[in-house]
Amino acid sequence: MTTGSPRYGVVLPGGTATEQLEQAVLAEQAGWDGVFSFEIGYGLDPWTLLAAIAARTSRVRLGTMLTPLPWRRPWKLASQVATLDQLSGGRAILGIGLGAADPALPDTGEVTGLRERAERLDEGIDLIRALWDGEQAYDGQLYRYRAGSMNMGAAARPVQDRLPIWVVGVWPRPKSMRRVLRCDGLIPQYGDEQRAGPEQLREALAWLAEHGAAPGLDVVADGQTPADDPAAATAAVAPWAQAGATWWLETRWGGPDDLPDRLGQMRDRIAAGPPR
Numbered sequence: 001m002t003t004g005s006p007r008y009g010v011v012l013p014g015g016t017a018t019e020q021l022e023q024a025v026l027a028e029q030a031g032w033d034g035v036f037s038f039e040i041g042y043g044l045d046p047w048t049l050l051a052a053i054a055a056r057t058s059r060v061r062l063g064t065m066l067t068p069l070p071w072r073r074p075w076k077l078a079s080q081v082a083t084l085d086q087l088s089g090g091r092a093i094l095g096i097g098l099g100a101a102d103p104a105l106p107d108t109g110e111v112t113g114l115r116e117r118a119e120r121l122d123e124g125i126d127l128i129r130a131l132w133d134g135e136q137a138y139d140g141q142l143y144r145y146r147a148g149s150m151n152m153g154a155a156a157r158p159v160q161d162r163l164p165i166w167v168v169g170v171w172p173r174p175k176s177m178r179r180v181l182r183c184d185g186l187i188p189q190y191g192d193e194q195r196a197g198p199e200q201l202r203e204a205l206a207w208l209a210e211h212g213a214a215p216g217l218d219v220v221a222d223g224q225t226p227a228d229d230p231a232a233a234t235a236a237v238a239p240w241a242q243a244g245a246t247w248w249l250e251t252r253w254g255g256p257d258d259l260p261d262r263l264g265q266m267r268d269r270i271a272a273g274p275p276r
Contacts, residue, residue, distance in 0.1 A: 004241070005241065005276065006221075006237070006240075006241045006245050006246050006247050006248045007033040007034060007061075007246065007247050007248070008032050008033050008034070008247070008248050008249075008250070008274030008275065008276070009032060009033055009034030009035060009036055009060075009061070009247060009248070009249045009250070010023070010027050010032055010034070010035055010036070010249065010250045010251075010266065010269075010270055011036045011037075011038065011065045011222070011249050011250065011251045011252075012024065012035065012036065012037050012038075012266075013251075013252040013253070013254070013259070013262045013263060013266045014038075014256075014259055014262070014263070015259065015263050016044075017044055017048075017049055017052070019263060020037065020044070020049055021049065021052050021053060021056065023263075023266060023267060023270055024053040024056070024057065024060070025053070025056050025057060026267065026270050026271060027060060027270050028057045028058070028059055028060045030270055030271055030272070030273045030274075031273045031274055031276075032060060032270065032273070032274050033059075033060060033061060033247075033274070034060055034061040034062070034063070034093070034247070034249075035050075035053060035057075035060050035061070035062055036062075036063050036064060036065035036093075036095065036249065037049055037050060037063075037064055037065070038064065038065055038066070039064050039066065039067045039068065040068075040105055040106060041071070041105065041106035041107075041108040041110075042106050042108075043106075046064050046067075047080040047081070047083075047084060050062045050063070050064075050084050050088075050092075051083070051084055051087050054084060054087045054088035054089075054091065055087065057088075058089075059091075060091065061091050061092075061093055062084060062088055062091050062092055062093065063092060063093030063094060063095050063166070064093075064094065064095045064096075065095045065187075065249065066095035066096055066097045066166075066168065066187060067094065067095060067096050067097075068096075068097060068098065068099025068100070069096040069097070069098075069099070069120070069121050069124040069125070070098060070099050070110070070111065070116070070117040070118075070120035070121050070124065071099050071108065071110040072124070074123075074124040074127040074128050074131075074143060075127065075131060075145055075153075077094075077124075077128065078127070078128040078131045078132060078156075079153075079156050081094050081128075081158070081163065082131075082132060082156045082157060082158045082163070083156065085158040085159050085160060085163055086158070086159055088159075089159060090158070090159035090160045092158065092160070092163055093163075093164045093166060093185070094128075094163065094164070094165050094166065095166040095167075095185075095187060096121065096124075096125070096165065096166070096167050096168070097121075097167065097168035097187065098114070098117040098118060098121055098168065099117060104255070118175070119141070119142060120142055121167075121179070122179065123140040123141065123142050123143050124143070125165065125167070125179075125182060125183065126138070126140065127140065127143050127145060128165070129165070130145075131145070131153060131156075132157065132158050132163060134154075134157065136151060136153075162184065164184040164185055164218060165183045165184050165185070166183065166184065166185030166186070166187050166218060166220065167179055167180055167182075167183040167185070167186070167187060168187045168188075168189055169186050169187070169188055169189070169204065170188075170189045170190070170191055171188060171189070171190055171191065171200055171201075171203065171204035171207070172191060172203070172204070172207070173191055177204065177207060177208065177211075178211070180208060180213070180217075181208065181211060181212060181213055181214075184214075184216075184217065184218060185217060185218030185219065185220065185247075186204070186205075186208070186217060186218070186219050186220065187220045188200075188201055188204055188219070188220065188221075197239075198239040198240050198242065198243035199243070201219070201221065201240065201243040201244060201245065202243045202244060205219065205243070205244045217246075218246050218247060219244050219245045219246045219247065220245065220246075220247045220249060221237075221240035221241075221243075221245035221247070221248055221249070222248070222249040222250070222251050223236065223248075223250075223251065224250065224251060224252065224269075225237065225250065225269070225275050226269075227265075227268045227269040227271070227272040228272070230272075230275060233275030234275045234276070236275070237275050248274075248275070250266075250269055250270075250274075252265055252266045252269075
């Protein structure tokens with residue numbers, strides 16, 4: 001893997017649709033390369049929000065971080081992302097994962113077993129890619145699709161020749177990592193959280209290279225850097241870039257109680273510009 005300067009994005013921390021739209025516009029003005037929104041069972045719809053952002057921006061890439069694909073209808077999600085890609089002029093990215101079975105998130109009665117979610121994730125990837133490639137039929141173990149005589153999906157083709165799908169890969173779990181080989185980007189998680197760091201990312205990328213990963217794979221690293229110390233922010237990102245990360249995503253995770261503080265922190269961080 002070659003290393004170089006990564007692209008820089010922000011994961012919107014929450015808030016109202018208007019607040020998030022304002023932060024996204026500020027991100028483009030301040031020189032960031034991407035804006036990402038999270039997706040849960042019930043909350044602000046990220047695809048409506050991203051479409052509004054697309055209308056107010058011209059350059060930043062737009063996507064989710066991340067969509068729990070096993071709990072979505074793949075054809076509906078494929079439609080939403082393709083629509084965003086058209087409205088943004090080819091700037092959409094789809095970030096996907098198994099979905100977190102976390103009591104802090106809404107319980108919608110969906111399957112929570114790891115195997116069941118993994119099966120839905122794998123077939124969902126195949127079906128979405130088939131729809132974007134113009135296929136009119138799909139037969140899987142879990143999903144079936146027929147275009148119908150009117151073939152209304154013909155207008156829902158992405159602008160990009162290959163709209164990027166970024167997927168969670170848990171290192172060093174081979175089944176999870178093999179899923180990355182079918183996609184365009186790695187959102188890394190680490191089975192050994194005590195060792196999680198640039199060295200584990202190097203190990204994961206070496207494994208992917210040995211198993212035939214396509215050139216140009218996007219690789220995500222995320223975290224927090226200070227708004228008031230550019231040198232420290234750059235130093236925090238550098239080890240990840242050297243390990244092979246092609247994107248650094250600035251995050252401010254938390255709950256509703258500290259949301260006002262996080263909104264202010266993220267606004268300050270966005271306004272300061274990316275840690276190039």
